[in-house]
Amino acid sequence: MTATAPVAERPAKEPKQPKRPQRFNEGTGRLAALLLSPTLLVLGLVVLFPIISALRESLFTSGTTLDSNGFIVKGSTFVGLDNYLDIFKGDTGRRFWNAFYNTTFFTVVCVVLETVLGVAMALIMHKAFKGRGIVRASILVPWAIPTVVSALLWKWIFQADGIANQLIGTQVLWSTEGWQSKMSVIIADTWKTAPFIGLLVLAGLQTIPAEVYEAAKVDGASVWKTFTRITLPLVKPALLVAVLFRILDTLRIFDLPFVLVGPHKDSVETLSMLAYDEAFNTRYGPAAAYATVLFVYVAVVAYAFVKILGADVIGEARAKKPGGGAGGKRWRKKNAAKGTSDAAVGAVTVGGGR
Amino acid sequence: MAVASSLALLATACGSGDDGSSSGGGSSAGALEGRGPITLASGKDTSGNLQNQLNAWNASHPNEKVELKELPDDADAQRQQMVQNAQNQSDAYSVLVMDVVWTSEFAANQWITQIPEDKVPDLGKLVPATVETAKYRDKLYGVPITSDGGLLYYRKDLLTAAGVTDAPKTWDELLADCQKVAATPGGKGMNCYAGQFEKYEGLTVNFSEAVNSAGGSIVDKDGKPDVDTPEALAGLQELQNGFKTGAIPKAAITYKEEESRRAFQDGKLLFLRNWPYVYSLANKTDGSSKIAGKFAVAPLPGKDGPGVSSLGGHDYAISSFAKNKATAVDFINFMASEAQQKDNLSKTSLAPTWASLYDDPTLIKQFPYLPQLKASIASAQPRPRVVKYGDVTAAIQQAAYDALSKGSDPKATLTALQTKLQSLITQ
Numbered sequence: 001m002t003a004t005a006p007v008a009e010r011p012a013k014e015p016k017q018p019k020r021p022q023r024f025n026e027g028t029g030r031l032a033a034l035l036l037s038p039t040l041l042v043l044g045l046v047v048l049f050p051i052i053s054a055l056r057e058s059l060f061t062s063g064t065t066l067d068s069n070g071f072i073v074k075g076s077t078f079v080g081l082d083n084y085l086d087i088f089k090g091d092t093g094r095r096f097w098n099a100f101y102n103t104t105f106f107t108v109v110c111v112v113l114e115t116v117l118g119v120a121m122a123l124i125m126h127k128a129f130k131g132r133g134i135v136r137a138s139i140l141v142p143w144a145i146p147t148v149v150s151a152l153l154w155k156w157i158f159q160a161d162g163i164a165n166q167l168i169g170t171q172v173l174w175s176t177e178g179w180q181s182k183m184s185v186i187i188a189d190t191w192k193t194a195p196f197i198g199l200l201v202l203a204g205l206q207t208i209p210a211e212v213y214e215a216a217k218v219d220g221a222s223v224w225k226t227f228t229r230i231t232l233p234l235v236k237p238a239l240l241v242a243v244l245f246r247i248l249d250t251l252r253i254f255d256l257p258f259v260l261v262g263p264h265k266d267s268v269e270t271l272s273m274l275a276y277d278e279a280f281n282t283r284y285g286p287a288a289a290y291a292t293v294l295f296v297y298v299a300v301v302a303y304a305f306v307k308i309l310g311a312d313v314i315g316e317a318r319a320k321k322p323g324g325g326a327g328g329k330r331w332r333k334k335n336a337a338k339g340t341s342d343a344a345v346g347a348v349t350v351g352g353g354r
Numbered sequence: 355m356a357v358a359s360s361l362a363l364l365a366t367a368c369g370s371g372d373d374g375s376s377s378g379g380g381s382s383a384g385a386l387e388g389r390g391p392i393t394l395a396s397g398k399d400t401s402g403n404l405q406n407q408l409n410a411w412n413a414s415h416p417n418e419k420v421e422l423k424e425l426p427d428d429a430d431a432q433r434q435q436m437v438q439n440a441q442n443q444s445d446a447y448s449v450l451v452m453d454v455v456w457t458s459e460f461a462a463n464q465w466i467t468q469i470p471e472d473k474v475p476d477l478g479k480l481v482p483a484t485v486e487t488a489k490y491r492d493k494l495y496g497v498p499i500t501s502d503g504g505l506l507y508y509r510k511d512l513l514t515a516a517g518v519t520d521a522p523k524t525w526d527e528l529l530a531d532c533q534k535v536a537a538t539p540g541g542k543g544m545n546c547y548a549g550q551f552e553k554y555e556g557l558t559v560n561f562s563e564a565v566n567s568a569g570g571s572i573v574d575k576d577g578k579p580d581v582d583t584p585e586a587l588a589g590l591q592e593l594q595n596g597f598k599t600g601a602i603p604k605a606a607i608t609y610k611e612e613e614s615r616r617a618f619q620d621g622k623l624l625f626l627r628n629w630p631y632v633y634s635l636a637n638k639t640d641g642s643s644k645i646a647g648k649f650a651v652a653p654l655p656g657k658d659g660p661g662v663s664s665l666g667g668h669d670y671a672i673s674s675f676a677k678n679k680a681t682a683v684d685f686i687n688f689m690a691s692e693a694q695q696k697d698n699l700s701k702t703s704l705a706p707t708w709a710s711l712y713d714d715p716t717l718i719k720q721f722p723y724l725p726q727l728k729a730s731i732a733s734a735q736p737r738p739r740v741v742k743y744g745d746v747t748a749a750i751q752q753a754a755y756d757a758l759s760k761g762s763d764p765k766a767t768l769t770a771l772q773t774k775l776q777s778l779i780t781q
């Protein structure tokens with residue numbers, strides 16, 4: 001997927017380099033198509049085919065009726081959009097909207113918390129102080145642990161006689177239905193993935209030249225002003241990519257609530273868990289329908305995110321270019337950062353479409 | 355996974371077009387033919403003795419060797435692999451080691467082959483309740499190799515100190531014993547009773563036991579849901595009252611087997627419902643158990659007399675798509691034989707299905723709980739034998755969990771469960 005990134009980036013850069021001869025485009029275009037065709041073929045096989053196959057699957061149903069001998073009637077029947085309609089009807093509808101609410105709730109709360117914490121971590125990791133290596137490494141440890149393992153870890157922490165209850169001095173039954181199980185998932189997810197945002201933001205921070213801060217210091221800007229007027233805008237492209245990654249990931253959240261709290265718990269059931277549950281009971285049609293609904297939801301959110309925030313980035317850049325008030329160095333830096341972020345966003349939207 | 359399942363669907367769709375009517379014949383007696391190497395698909399062999407048993411078979415059957423295909427440790431993952439294998443109609447697995455509750459689903463889908471009862475000569479010598487688990491619509495689809503039944507573990511030392519000599523046989527006796535022990539110095543801070551009440555398969559087991567022990571049933575003899583009865587209500591209320599009065603500690607709603615075992619081992623519980631595996635662990639003298647030598651086991655108590663356990667264990671079944679099914683039948687008979695089961699019991703403590711082994715004095719010396727376990731298994735009830743077991747157990751868990759954790763009205767809960775089960779089972 002990364003192989004496509006430079007190509008996706010190229011047309012965007014073109015207007016800025018008018019000196020390039022026209023020939024460049026013609027010859028390279030054909031060569032690029034030729035060179036990329038294997039990649040596109042592979043992408044078609046691993047991305048497009050499963051999506052189409054899942055879409056097709058979601059229109060069929062099988063194994064629902066028994067014959068007189070008690071055997072399941074074999075073969076699948078075409079049911080059109082019934083699997084989709086069933087999702088929103090009656091008892092399954094209640095379950096779906098609950099899962100939809102949970103998924104959205106986790107995404108909003110977790111991503112907001114992780115962003116705030118992640119930026120804070122990045123700022124700490126960015127500072128020059130003794131033992132910075134150790135701090136950086138220890139902040140990144142949670143991100144290095146597989147989700148299932150960290151879910152088990154938190155499960156032990158949150159069990160009835162676990163450390164969490166000993167620390168707060170009362171017995172909260174974290175894995176039962178209610179606000180506390182939602183909270184345990186949020187805590188565990190934030191613990192695990194705030195470092196991820198911290199890591200990407202740290203990378204963004206390190207591209208900001210020191211002169212900008214020196215200039216701000218000379219002008220007598222306060223710490224808060226420096227942060228909101230310099231650090232945040234300059235780190236924004238990297239931050240947006242990190243947040244988009246996290247949104248896509250959290251919308252598909254499965255293993256953490258499944259292991260930490262357990263399946264079939266209304267308080268933490270997410271859309272992925274519904275799809276899994278249907279597939280587990282060998283109802284692949286409805287499972288594919290759930291997965292498709294989730295896929296559409298993820299795609300819409302990702303598109304809206306890129307459209308609203310991404311368009312703003314470009315608009316801001318275009319508006320500023322003629323005035324050039326921000327100074328050449330800062331402008332170039334910012335543009336470079338934007339280039340990488342756009343490419344990454346392109347890769348994410350493809351990757352997120354699983 | 356979408357690819358695999360859609361391919362599988364295509365395959366089944368094509369297959370059924372050709373031989374839609376003859377597919378019933380595939381499970382008839384004539385299909386058990388062919389000799390040669392076979393495979394055994396089993397969960398991870400934690401006991402370490404399975405390979406020894408296979409080696410014994412392989413030594414005497416050089417042309418019909420059995421190869422072990424180890425599946426993941428987790429029962430759900432095992433089932434998933436077997437289902438996938440069946441949907442691809444692959445002959446990779448010949449003999450399937452199946453959890454007792456999967457039989458109906460696998461049989462109804464014709465993923466496993468019917469075994470004529472006369473091909474299993476020792477069938478009559480197995481504990482009858484275990485054989486029932488391998489049947490679907492009165493036809494045999496597997497042979498039970500291991501079994502499991504619930505036991506009541508109790509603190510013999512504390513009961514004796516409180517002047518109680520016998521283990522309780524009814525719930526009322528159990529509660530009365532708790533009060534007697536609470537009055538003694540040793541009973542300070544003790545919780546009375548716990549089972550497995552987390553929202554998972556263990557809750558279905560515990561709920562079924564409560565209902566069955568009160569004389570009710572979840573599914574009647576004809577396979578129809580029968581849970582909206584006064585007996586079932588009495589069973590559910592007993593558990594609910596346990597939570598309300600504190601006889602069952604609040605934390606028990608998060609207990610699976612291991613959590614409840616730890617609570618018992620740490621000396622926090624007077625009575626514990628659990629499987630036989632706890633016996634040797636709780637008796638360890640390496641410091642991991644605070645109650646080694648201080649407890650004993652009894653059959654589960656019931657409402658008016660001895661209770662009814664849910665059956666656990668594993669059946670060996672033959673995949674419909676396997677080759678060399680004649681060898682598979684012989685191999686299953688070998689594993690079901692008294693000699694192999696005795697050997698396996700003494701080495702792994704897995705409960706056998708061969709009835710006479712429970713009366714063997716040397717084995718009883720090694721495993722003192724065998725007589726109680728025999729009583730437990732002999733009167734045990736299988737969990738609902740239904741095609742959509744996954745949905746049925748989820749519905750039971752939902753109902754029982756709501757009643758126990760939120761205290762929802764038990765009568766209304768059971769009425770709703772009855773409706774839900776009817777929609778799942780009549781199809």
